Amino acid sequence: MPTAERIGKNEALFREVNQRIRELNEAFETSGAGELTDFVCECSLEGCREYVRLTLAEYEEVRTSAARFLVAPGHQWTPESEREVGRHERYWVVEKLGAAREVAEREADAP
Numbered sequence: 001m002p003t004a005e006r007i008g009k010n011e012a013l014f015r016e017v018n019q020r021i022r023e024l025n026e027a028f029e030t031s032g033a034g035e036l037t038d039f040v041c042e043c044s045l046e047g048c049r050e051y052v053r054l055t056l057a058e059y060e061e062v063r064t065s066a067a068r069f070l071v072a073p074g075h076q077w078t079p080e081s082e083r084e085v086g087r088h089e090r091y092w093v094v095e096k097l098g099a100a101r102e103v104a105e106r107e108a109d110a111p
């Protein structure tokens with residue numbers, strides 16, 4: 001059973017990857033306002049290589065909270081440490097709870 005610490009770090013890593021994807025898209029203006037971009041699934045399953053497609057605006061909305069992560073539909077594996085807060089056709093949004101949330105918020109502040 002992965003610890004909350006491990007889960008939080010794993011997901012923070014993928015969040016980092018997605019931040020880069022967003023920055024690249026903005027820098028090269030490869031995505032128009034309504035266009036879909038491939039982001040990586042930020043779920044806690046180690047080895048998950050799913051992609052989720054979001055517009056940059058949708059991505060920004062998820063990113064407004066450090067405790068929220070975007071995942072592929074159904075990729076909510078640990079109901080005791082995360083709850084689903086948004087269900088879309090292409091992606092779900094989960095919010096971390098308790099210790100996992102603290103880790104996620106701490107990692108988001110890290111340089």
Ligand SMILES: [Zn+2]
Nearest residue numbers: 041043048075
């Ligand atoms: Zn996943």
